[in-house]
Amino acid sequence: MPRALNRQITLARRPSGIAGPDDFALIESPLPEPADGEVLVENLYLSLDAAIRSWMKADCSYFPPIAIGEPVRSTALVRVLASRHPAFKPGDHAVAYACSAWQDYSVIAGDAMFAVEESPDFPLHYHLSIFSAMGLTPYFGMLDIGQPKPGETALISAAAGAVGSLAGQIARIKGCRVVGIAGSDEKCRKLVDEMGFDAAFNYKGKNTEQLSREIAALCPNGVDIFFDNVGGEILDAALLNLAMFARIAFCGAIGDYTKNGPIPGPYNYWQILARCATVRGFLTLYYKDQFPAAIAEMKGWLDNGQLKFTEDISVGLESVIPAFAKLFTGENTGKLLVRLSDY
């Protein structure tokens, strides 16, 4: 039985830096009614992604910014409660990419949802983690943009994060030397000891020149593939160490999401020309026709132990705001999810 009221976390103001409790409001509203083509859903799991922080900025460019007073937009694993869309009936499960919100119930256009089904092979919420568009981001970014070849060197920023650790492991499967950049010595140790990275270093407290020296020491033949989750000084340091014809998969710029005002691009942008390098931005949803094949290949790697993946699941709507902050302090230990209800 649904609750009588819908608990919602709304955006109270535009955050500065890491979003905290004062940036949000918890309100209760009547349950919404679906219109024609829409579906009323219960949010079972929320996916906490760095991109959400960029949607909170007034000048967010690739999606409409979240309006003040609006529930915070999110990706979610949902169960259909009532449907006015022919493809969904009550009890169906689906993933709503960037069109549900931090709340108990949402009304969503049925066309915007991806139906998913329970499988004996893996838990349903994997569709929100390793087999989601997020989980497949390192797959497409590394394989389609990175084009890894045996013996090449792949450098991964935010390597201990959910996307970064998968990107590095996939490059390793393809025969690359893999070097990770992470925010603590402990995370670096785990990348090497548990995730099969060849080397890793801690970026904290280092300027561009120091970062560049670390990269040069660990990537003596230059960087053939840079999987960039971070932007900023780490990108600038990576640009100074590119091999000729390097590929940069531009996946995110988490270091910039909490900054306001004009953000200068990389000071070493010129190196893209000097090294005949390619920078390509990508949004994984554009690969959606290839999701089934990608999931099958990833599942094979998971099953044979070549790929390791961890989730960091907190419980209850009240845990959303502190869990979200962990993305930006680097405290999370795997893909961040919030469980609101069982499937």
Next chain:
Amino acid sequence: MPRALNRQITLARRPSGIAGPDDFALIESPLPEPADGEVLVENLYLSLDAAIRSWMKADCSYFPPIAIGEPVRSTALVRVLASRHPAFKPGDHAVAYACSAWQDYSVIAGDAMFAVEESPDFPLHYHLSIFSAMGLTPYFGMLDIGQPKPGETALISAAAGAVGSLAGQIARIKGCRVVGIAGSDEKCRKLVDEMGFDAAFNYKGKNTEQLSREIAALCPNGVDIFFDNVGGEILDAALLNLAMFARIAFCGAIGDYTKNGPIPGPYNYWQILARCATVRGFLTLYYKDQFPAAIAEMKGWLDNGQLKFTEDISVGLESVIPAFAKLFTGENTGKLLVRLSDY
């Protein structure tokens, strides 16, 4: 008969801004002697290219900087006077890419030269202009990186320059709508009236926002291909107007060559991700295996009038420095060459 002495223009100091007479010295030296594998050549035509200015910077990254006191490195069409390399004999012609200099005679490694021969079809010095690596830069940049498709929009910066005007015309041949950016109303008029551009506008005196509005008005479906010769604010404005899956051929950043100190990358670098765009740097010499086929195709377009190309040829070593400055003030009216001697 060679002169008794070799007149040389050397770099007297690192220029600030546009390089002027005080940045250079004219000296005379004895004729050099070729060592084993080297060739003594007479420079017949010099090619004045914006890249030379970047080699004058102490922090030039993709080539060694020109040392103070060294003759200014240049590309040249040369005639062999004496050879200690098996592939060359006296009287042969060759193009020496970025390994001759602003002087009457050079000694060059034979392996670094491209032999060329007189042809009844076009003047020999075309190998230094439209059929040189420079002339082929728009060919490979537009076709290999731009991947133009009929109905797409191509935007060209420094469109009235030798590279830019060819890039735009090639996009036009491939069925694109072509918009040029140039530095005077007169140049814009010529692009439209004489070079077949669909539209052009004058960037002078406009900030990023104004540039962006001009681009938006002339590229209502967004920019599918940006051929970037300039960098800086024009690049930033172009990034704000990219169509999804846009391609940026990063050919040069002439606006940055005369700046000192750290140069911020594009403030709108993020748009590369938001638009799933590709930025690719390239150096035309890496396509050298494809030069003969490219020259044949370009020659066909020249002959049937689809491609127009103008040269701006000054005469004598004393004209090099004022002619070089024209590249940066935008006063040249075509590919800049200096004729030192007839072939």
